Structures are given as structure tokens and as C-alpha cells.
Amino acid sequence: MTTTLPLSREQVMAHRRRVGVLDERLPSGPEARHQAAAAGLTDSGPRAALLSLHARVEGTRSSDWEAPGLVQLWGPRFSAYVIAEEDRATFSLGRLPTRGARRELAEDLAERLDAVLRGREMPYGEAGRAVGVHHNQLRYAALTGRVLIRWDGARQPTVRCVPPPPVDTSTARLDLARRYLHVMGPGTAEGFGRWAGLHGRSTLPAFEALGPELLPVRTVVGEGWILAGDEASLRSSPGPAAAARLLPSGDSYTLFWGPDRELLVPDAGDRAALWTPRVWPGAVLVGGEVVGTWRRAEEKVTVTAFRALTAREREAVEEEAVGLPLPGLTAPISVRWS
Incomplete structure (x- = not known):
């Protein structure tokens, strides 16, 4: 029987700052930007993703939110996100239902949008009219991993289509759950659902599949789970925090x-x-x-x-x-x- 590990608030906060790269900025470069974007960089407020990068990476420039290797999409909760391009499947297919009407809608919209765009980039209001739907519905197409956006914070986002990620939905969902637990943990299936914008019991299969990788913990606000690989970080002494x-x-x-x-x-x-x-x-x-x-x-x-x-x-x-x-x-x- 696995013993529930007690964790103090100080241990949890120190771990979150450590994995969230908030105690000491990383040297500037593509790897640093990708590490800073491990949990995605929300960008619904104009240039919020840029400011999140600046908090974690030295020498961040005003254009680094669209540096090579980073892309923008509608991510968790259909908010605008900046992520590493290599994580496109995680933040899109990781939220796509395995079956049902919502999946069918997402795939149908992606097909219709791709047929309209034919390799072009288009303001999403115009794209919605061309597809024959309200432009906000195009956010569902992003679940397929085939739709990227560009939003500079001032004008309407543009949309473009890209090839689907070569990853299956279940694998992407597991990786998304790992990201949540690593950066936001300790966590729960309910907390994962709120963070990722997933509903009902759809998060439970991912947590059950991750079972061998998880450790039960208890904090002052209740019980949850961590990745077993993060136990050493949570047990280690806090380092100096940023001023x-x-x-x-x-x-x-x-x-x-x-x-x-x-x-x-x-x-x-x-x-x-x-x-x-x-x-x-x-x-x-x-x-x-x-x-x-x-x-x-x-x-x-x-x-x-x-x-x-x-x-x-x-x-x-x-x-x-x-x-x-x-x-x-x-x-x-x-x-x-x-």
C-alpha cells in the first residue's frame, strides 16, 4: 500500500517556482523559451505570453512571443496560447474527445476551414463567414491540432491550417496531464479538468492510465497527486527566490x-x-x-x-x-x- 506523502506549503511553492522557472531566469535561447512554455503561455491579454517569457528568460525581446519554434493557438479553455511548436499535439489533441459529437464537429470544421484557406492565412471573422459558421466556432477546429492563429493583441486573429500532428489523442492527453501535474502539482483530476477546459469525467481515464507514475500526497488544502519523478524536487530544500x-x-x-x-x-x-x-x-x-x-x-x-x-x-x-x-x-x- 502506498503511503500518502505529507507536503508543506513551503515545499509545494518552492517546487512550483523551480519547475516554473521563477527563481532564476534562464539564459536566452530557443531551449529556454521552450522550457518556459512547458505549461503553455496564456496570451488572451495582449502580450501576456511575452511577459510570462520575460519573467523566466533573460534578454527577452518584444518580438520573442513569435520567435522560431513558438506558435500560437487556441489552447486550454479556448484561450489564446503561445506554445513550443513541438508541443502542438499536447495542447490541441490532448483536449480532443476520443469520440462523440464534439470530436465530429472539430474534425468537420477543420476540414472545411482547410478547404477554404487553401494554404492561405485569413482573419478569423472572414474565415468564419467563408466556412458558413460564426467565427467563434472555429475555436473547436483547433482541437484537431490543424489550426494555428496569430494575434498581435490589437487586431482580429488570423487563422491558418497545418498538417495534423502525428500523435494519437490518448497519448496527447496523457502528456497534457503530465504537464499539469509537473508544473501545477500537486493536482487532481478535477483540477486538471478546470485547467485544461475538459468536462465531467473525461479526465479520469488519463489519471487512471498515469497511475504507476503517480504518488498520493496531502497538503494543507487536501489530498492530490504528484508525478513520482517530482518527489525529489518537492522534498528538496528551497533555493533562493527571485527578488x-x-x-x-x-x-x-x-x-x-x-x-x-x-x-x-x-x-x-x-x-x-x-x-x-x-x-x-x-x-x-x-x-x-x-x-x-x-x-x-x-x-x-x-x-x-x-x-x-x-x-x-x-x-x-x-x-x-x-x-x-x-x-x-x-x-x-x-x-x-x-
Whole structure:
């Protein structure tokens, strides 16, 4: 009988920062960008993926969200994502039902879209009209792995079709579950479903198939699972945390629901400020802890702290803010504290 491993909050947070590349930035390069995008980089807020890269990779440039080897698609929860091209099957086919009406719809839309585009790239409103559906329905076609998008945050996304990934749906689903458990763990089948945008009991077969790779654990918010390969990381002593990081709305480090949020942000009031009913703000990390939120309007960054920060901590946050590699600004970035 496998013993349930008790894990402290400090162990879990240190592991998540370590695998999420938030304690120390990686040297710039394709491998670093791919590692930073292991759980996908949400890009539903204009250039959020770029800011997630900047938090993890040295020397990130304003154009690196579309660097060679990275692609954009409608990923989990049909949000815009930037991922490594080699992970296209994981973030598309990993969410495709194995059978049923939704799969048939996705495959039919992908076929019809490919026939309309004939190798071209087209604004998705125009593409939807050409296919004969509301353009938002084209998001279902992305489940097949055949549809990529390009969205610069200002205009309507464009769509293009590519060959289907040479991976079966079950293999892709298992890899997606492993990504979730590695970067977001400890996790549960329900948590995986919320993160990946999967419904009902469709996540259970993946967790059952991963059974030999999993270890049961218990944290202050309940029981869950980790990958056995991550046990050493979770047991190891925390390393030094970064002085400060500004994470955009939807960054993988904060992409939680339910009790998982309590582990990341213990105070209920602070959780309400970070995970708002509408558009979430970004998260301010200082010394590895979420200590506030931030929002941006053009070059103006507004930071709201949950507690009084020291002069050195405020300086570290401001240094991160002015270094954001944002394109198209007409004035230097300034920081306002509220």
C-alpha cells in the first residue's frame, strides 16, 4: 500500500517556482523559451505570453512571443496560447474527445476551414463567414491540432491550417496531464479538468492510465497527486527566490481554481483581489510570495500591495516594471503605487 506523502506549503511553492522557472531566469535561447512554455503561455491579454517569457528568460525581446519554434493557438479553455511548436499535439489533441459529437464537429470544421484557406492565412471573422459558421466556432477546429492563429493583441486573429500532428489523442492527453501535474502539482483530476477546459469525467481515464507514475500526497488544502519523478524536487530544500517578478494575468503560476488558490494565496481578501470576477490583474511576486497585484495602461503600471513593502522590495518591483519588453510604447514605463 502506498503511503500518502505529507507536503508543506513551503515545499509545494518552492517546487512550483523551480519547475516554473521563477527563481532564476534562464539564459536566452530557443531551449529556454521552450522550457518556459512547458505549461503553455496564456496570451488572451495582449502580450501576456511575452511577459510570462520575460519573467523566466533573460534578454527577452518584444518580438520573442513569435520567435522560431513558438506558435500560437487556441489552447486550454479556448484561450489564446503561445506554445513550443513541438508541443502542438499536447495542447490541441490532448483536449480532443476520443469520440462523440464534439470530436465530429472539430474534425468537420477543420476540414472545411482547410478547404477554404487553401494554404492561405485569413482573419478569423472572414474565415468564419467563408466556412458558413460564426467565427467563434472555429475555436473547436483547433482541437484537431490543424489550426494555428496569430494575434498581435490589437487586431482580429488570423487563422491558418497545418498538417495534423502525428500523435494519437490518448497519448496527447496523457502528456497534457503530465504537464499539469509537473508544473501545477500537486493536482487532481478535477483540477486538471478546470485547467485544461475538459468536462465531467473525461479526465479520469488519463489519471487512471498515469497511475504507476503517480504518488498520493496531502497538503494543507487536501489530498492530490504528484508525478513520482517530482518527489525529489518537492522534498528538496528551497533555493533562493527571485527578488521580484511581475506575472501577467493568466500566468501558469496563478492559473488555479478552488482550494488550490488557498495554497498559493492563504489570505481570503488577497485571493479576492487577485482572482476577480472579471479580468484578473497580474500578480506581484516578491521573495517567491504573491504580495500584490498590478495592472497596466500603456506605459503606466499600477501596483497594489497586500502588505507594506520595504524600500528594497519596492525598488525590486519597480526595476521589474521598467524592464518589461513591451512593444509600441511612446513613453518610458512609470510605476504608481496604490
